Amino acid sequence: MEIRGAVLQECGRPGPWERSRPLAVTELDLDGPGPGELLVQLEAAGVCHSDLSVVDGNRVRPVPMLLGHEACGRVTEVGDGVTDLAVGQRVVLYFVPRCEECDACRAGGRALCSPGWAANGAGTLLSGARRLKWDGREVHHHCGVSGFATHAVVDRHSVVPVADDVPPEIGALLGCAVLTGGGAVKNAARIEPGEDVTVVGVGGVGMAAVLVALACGAGSVTVVDPLAGKRSRGLELGAAKALTPEEAVESGHKTSVVVEASGNAKAFETAVSVTAPAGRTVSVGLASPEARSSISPLALVSETRTIIGSFLGSGLPAQDIPEYADLWRAGKLPVDQLVSGTIELDDINHAMDELAAGRAMRQVIRF
Known part of the structure; x- marks a missing residue:
């Protein structure tokens, strides 16, 4: 045809x-x-x-x-x-x-x-x-x-x-957007109710991570992005705080769950740096194959932190997509x-x- x-x-x-x-x-x-x-x-x-x-x-x-x-x-x-x-x-x-x-x-x-x-x-x-x-x-x-x-x-x-x-x-x-961003929070980080979440890079996938974090009972959500319009939109969607990457790092901002959804090597470093001790950094952004980041192995060990790569929401689409549809239907997503x-x-x-x-x-x- x-x-x-x-x-x-x-x-x-x-x-x-x-x-x-x-x-x-x-x-x-x-x-x-x-x-x-x-x-x-x-x-x-x-x-x-x-x-x-x-x-x-x-x-x-x-x-x-x-x-x-x-x-x-x-x-x-x-x-x-x-x-x-x-x-x-x-x-x-x-x-x-x-x-x-x-x-x-x-x-x-x-x-x-x-x-x-x-x-x-x-x-x-x-x-x-x-x-x-x-x-x-x-x-x-x-x-x-x-x-x-x-x-x-x-x-x-x-x-x-x-x-x-x-x-x-x-x-x-x-x-894609909800399956990827939501799965980073729900499946990869396995967020617990009341945990604070930071999302670094708030395009479609990052904003979906914000919405699913709130639907899962996050304590508060912070968005980090260099673009003022995206930070403002994050606040409109329910984030409690919006920071530039520089503000996030220099202020000492830390949360137990951090999602990197930018696909940028520097954004990944920012995400790792704002992860609290014993926290989880989940990376879903698709960086260039040549991109490289620098992080401290000692900080990972001494602060018992975890870095997780997540693709396809780290779950099963046949289970996750109907679950997200139910959350949407209930007015929670x-x-x-x-x-x-x-x-x-x-x-x-x-x-x-x-x-x-x-x-x-x-x-x-x-x-």
């Missing part, structure tokens, strides 16, 4: 991207679902820093690639062997499929699915197949999702069903407040400029 999507032609093309246009919004051919796969008509997709890091070349991926990894839509066709989902169901797509059979999958969320991670690196679905073509050329899938498009073929292990009362833009954000704007697919290059400049938290494409 013919679909419309945003194809990345080249990683690292110089900005502003509204001018250089690395993402071509174009017609593509999409094959039908193979065994164990689904055809999903997409309703909404979020624009995330993980997409931006491929566009700007910090995370080089094979091209051409149809970007987008945070999306929600309805099943329109099921492949052979899919018996637990039906046409018409709303599903949230998430960005590392879980085969449920490898040793990593049996680790209960502590590790990423080995075949899923390998497929993401190769730009394929979990089966190793590619279902996209553009002008006769194969197009790579992004994180098994390729959500910047009107339709997607995905593996059954890349989706979680949600009830019809979950709006598409809420569902999309549950699949206002995910809608993460949405800074709704855009058209044709605006995708401009959206990357807005994200890079720190002027947007979560832009959502509506189809």
